[in-house]
Structure formats: structure tokens, C-alpha cells
Amino acid sequence: MVKLKDIARELNLSTSTVSRVVNNQDRVDPETRQRVMAALKRHNYQPDENARRLKTNSSNVIGVIVPDITNPFFAQVIKGIEKGLAPARHPLLLCNTDESPERELEAVQLFRRQKVAGIIVATSLEQRQIRKTYTAAGCPVVFFDNVPHDLEPVRAVSIDNARASSELVRFLLSQGHQRIFLIGGPVGESSADAREQGWRQALAEAGISPGDDWLWHGDFQEASGEAAMSRFLTRADLPTAVCAANNFMAFGAVKAIEARGLAIPEDLSLAAFDAHDPSGLMRLSLTSILQPAEAIGQVAADLCLAAQKPNAPNVSQRVTLEHTFSAGRSVRNLTGSA
Amino acid sequence: MVKLKDIARELNLSTSTVSRVVNNQDRVDPETRQRVMAALKRHNYQPDENARRLKTNSSNVIGVIVPDITNPFFAQVIKGIEKGLAPARHPLLLCNTDESPERELEAVQLFRRQKVAGIIVATSLEQRQIRKTYTAAGCPVVFFDNVPHDLEPVRAVSIDNARASSELVRFLLSQGHQRIFLIGGPVGESSADAREQGWRQALAEAGISPGDDWLWHGDFQEASGEAAMSRFLTRADLPTAVCAANNFMAFGAVKAIEARGLAIPEDLSLAAFDAHDPSGLMRLSLTSILQPAEAIGQVAADLCLAAQKPNAPNVSQRVTLEHTFSAGRSVRNLTGSA
């Protein structure tokens, strides 16, 4: 591995000058620069990242934290992040938490020690911990999916979850549904909260006041969706439609429904968030709100990179992207039969 | 950030002694060690990774290269790798190549510069390049999915693809199929080669000699599966069953089949590799060979960590894991109707 010093010696220059060329700094004679560049290329010089980091006390690595890389939504976001990071040649340090707060805290610790240049995170922490953990991260942080609401300034990218949720519910209303239940996410998780709020609002606008038991808070895992739906199905007065706040819980709900021998949408309608079906092979295509996952990743990467600039303003930057509505075949139209 | 020197000064010790305690080295008085440990804990000392790396000229980061993180198979493998790495606190540097050889080469370059401790890779390179690239990586490399065959010594994790493929074909044979076509993967890609070989062998054992045009080499992407199947479907003498060497190509095949108004399995049977359906929501559950993805990741991580030990033998370590056969509803039984 050829070093700065080697190049300098060969050209009878000081390491300083060579270093300046390597780092594209001013104050180098154009001709000298040419000579150095040639030598660098000739020897295929690669700067030693470690030395560089020790000196600058930083790195260009971006840390990414997701709850579950197995969830296609997060996988796509990561792909988007990669695309956004690649041109700037920022490596990506990944951590999968399985929704465990402990693992997330460990990851942040790890990232701190690695002196990552920035963190992009779909946090599973609760609001208090988010604040404590990420204000002490020592680097720019970009949130997505779960965006803290009481943290200022904050960088975040998301869709308008409340509006999206309202849209989904209004679609169900338009199909003649009234008893629209919700399998929500954890309380305090911003996207879950917003989706619940949107659901409430759309119902309210339709003059419907949901009972307390129309809502069940899951944890975004399949099992909780199954549990929630099972519970709903024990009632005498069944819902005609159920919304699930994410894909996995919707899948769990399907299991519960079918386990009871009911059919979708004949006996019960189902709608969801992020029930994306890339292959078009889902047995039942779920009517769903889709987040632009890859775009979310790219924008998050951009925000994170922008925050690297020395004079980047330390103000809140909240980017809201447009969702799409995907009509599936999981909702029955009751208007004809009513 | 408290440093070694600070601790040393506080305890009236030298940095060497403190360093020895931090690194669990011998030759430290038990009592001194206690004092130091207490101080370390009190100050929540975190060693500076960068300084450490500069000194040791290495890191504990493991680089992972996959063609497509969006593919559930790879996502699961990564999860497995993470699980294997977490106990040893090895961070994971991720690179997604989108099957692009250039990006893979860049990733390896990047990893070299980062002085990663090891690389775990599902390579998209061709054999010659694999050899050249990864022998020069400067760290232990563990292959999975695509395992180079002319590289010794090599560390690799895979299933017995030939046997798995034979098993799949024999199942089709048992259902009365004879004209069994194959949508294979790229020539030279070990898993693709092995799957083709297994297909050939099973057919041969049944006394069937496939025509040259029974096989189409795709690139593991959905579009190529669709193209291959479209081509198959233009023939006068249609296949009764088709195998696809991975999930995405199978999905593409489904599209092509349905685009022609044919039904699976009534008009045509389809079988595949890795067409895993975690949610149980696939419209048609494909009969498929499933790789133990998460286990592959864990084993790869273990191999990689084992290779870190200073006196790790530099010999080939090929681990073969068991696949499973998942009977779906995509294969028609012709024995009754024949």
C-alpha cells in the first residue's frame, strides 16, 4: 500500500503538498498538481481511511437503523438510501434491531464509536428515549417512518400519514362501510399515531363515533395483527371493514380471518398500509396506502448528506412525500347491497 | 470523550497499563486492574476506534455484498449475518450491487480502504474476476449463493443445489410431467450451474433428453423470467412444466403465463427456487425449493469470525446446509389424467 510519504519522496515534495492535492485544496501550483495527480494515479494511491479519521475525528460512513430488514418496505428504503449515498461514496453501516429498543441503543453507541457522519433511522424507541438518545448522537440524524414530534430541530422524511389514513377510511366509507375498525401501531409511534388520528377524523367527518373497542394497538408484527383480528372476530357486532396500520399486521389479520372460515372481501373487508405486492402474486391484493419507499430512502440520504456541509443550517427539515392509493380486491362494495 | 491518557493521569498510572486493562491483557496487578476497571466504568470510557484501527491497521467491521437487498432471500440472509455478528459486536457494512459487476468491484475497493475484517458476499462476478478480486481483498472472504468452484482455499456456505434441483424435477416427474423446461440463471454462476446440472441429471435418469431449447438462461431478474417464459410459450410443443432457478424469474414467468390467458397449474405447471411466501398470501403458492436463508447468514458470519483468529487454518471450508421442499399448488398432477 503506497503512502502519501512515498509519493512525496518520489516527487521531491512534502507530504503537505501531496495531501493538498489529494484533498483538492487550493494553493497548489497547477503544474505541481498535475505531477502529483499523475503519480497518484500511477501508484493507484488510496488514502488510509483510518489515519484520515483519526486526524479529522470523523468518518464518511452513514449508519442506518431499521426495525426489520426483512420487511420489504424497509428493504426498499435501504435501497433508496444506498442510491442516494453511492454517488458521494459514503459507505453504509447497517443495523437491524428487530424492534428491540436495547438493540437500537446499542446500535447508536456503536455508531458513535465508529464516528459515523450521520444516522438515518426508523426508530423503535419511545419519544422520551428518542430525544435523549439522538440529541447525544453527535452527528446529524434523519428520521423516517417514526418521526419524533417534540424534537426541534429535526430532520425527517415521511408521508402525510394522517391524510393517507383518512383517504383510506374515506374510500371504505364510499364503499358503504360504517363499522370500520383499526389495527393500529404502538402508541407514541408517530406514523401509528397519525394513522389513528386520520382514521378518527375520517370517521368523525362521516358522523361516526367509533367505540373504544374498535381500535387495537399492535406492534407492527404479524402476530399482533392476528391477535387483534381474532379479538375483533369474537364480537357479536362484527366490523364490516378493518384497517391495518402496516403490511405485517394485515397479513396476520388475513390469517385470523381465514382461520375462522371467513372470506375477504365477501365476509369482511380489509385495507392496509404498505401492503405492496411487487410481484403481483398476492393471493388477495390488498387495498392499500403505499409509501414511496425508495424515494424516502433517497431523500433521507440527501438530507443526511446536506447536513454534512460545515455551514449546514441546524434547523428543522421535514420532507413530506406523496403516498399512493392502490385499490385492491380486498374491499367489498356495500352500496349496491345496502 | 475521555481518553486513555485521562484515566491514566487520574490514577497516576501509565497509558500502557490502562491500555492493557482495556485489552484484557496479562501482566497487570489484579488490584491495579480493579482500580482501572472502576475508573473506566466511572467515566464510561469508549476506546477510539479510529486510533485503534490506525495502530492495528485493521477493523472489526464485516463487509457484506448482495445483489439485491429487496429480494427476501438476501434480506433474510443479512438478518442471519447480523445475528451471527451481533454477539461479537462486529458492525456490518452493507453494499447492494443490483447485480452490477462494476458496483461490486467498487464495493470491494471501498471495503479494502475501510480495512474490513472480512467480507461475506453473494457475488455477481464471473469466475475469472471472482478469483482476481477476492484473492486480493486482503481479508477473509466467505461466499454464499454463488460459490466459485476453481478457487482454493475457499470459504463458502450453500445448499446442495444440484441435489435440490434434481429433487424438484423428480417431483415434477412423479406428477407425470415429461416436458420439463428450465429458466436457468447466468452461465458460470455456481448455483445456476448446479441447478441446471441437477435438472439435466434428473431428466437423464428418467430417460428424457431435453432439447437445447428447453433451457433459457436468465439473469435472476423478473424481466428475464418473463422473457424466457414468453419464448417458451410461442412454441407449438409447449412444456407441461417449467422450473425457474429463482423466485424473481418465477414471478416473471407467472406474468407471461397469465398474459397469455393460461392458468397455473391447469394449463402449465411451475416450480421454483426460493419462492418463499412468509405471509402465506401468495395468490398461487409455488412449489419450491427453499434455502434456509437465515441459517446461511449465520453460518457465513460464523465462518467469517472464525477466520479472524490469528491461527485460523487457511484451508477450504465449504458448509452445505439442507434445503427444504415446499409443495405448493402450482403443479398439476398428470398421472390421473394421462
Added chain:
DNA sequence: TTGTACGCGTTATCAA
């Protein structure tokens, strides 16, 4: 058992 002193490869400060 402990301490001294040097060097890892780079960047940054200052003087030339």
C-alpha cells in the same frame, strides 16, 4: 508488574 517512548498515516498550523 509498570512506565517510557515511539510510530501508525494523515491533516493542519505556521513559517518560509
Added chain:
DNA sequence: TTGATAACGCGTACAA
């Protein structure tokens, strides 16, 4: 415009 030199924080011969 260039060069000498001092850090950055740690690990490790070697000396004590």
C-alpha cells in the same frame, strides 16, 4: 506556493 512539524489516540517494544 511550499515545507517542516506537531498533533490525533492508541498499542507495544523495550527498559526499568
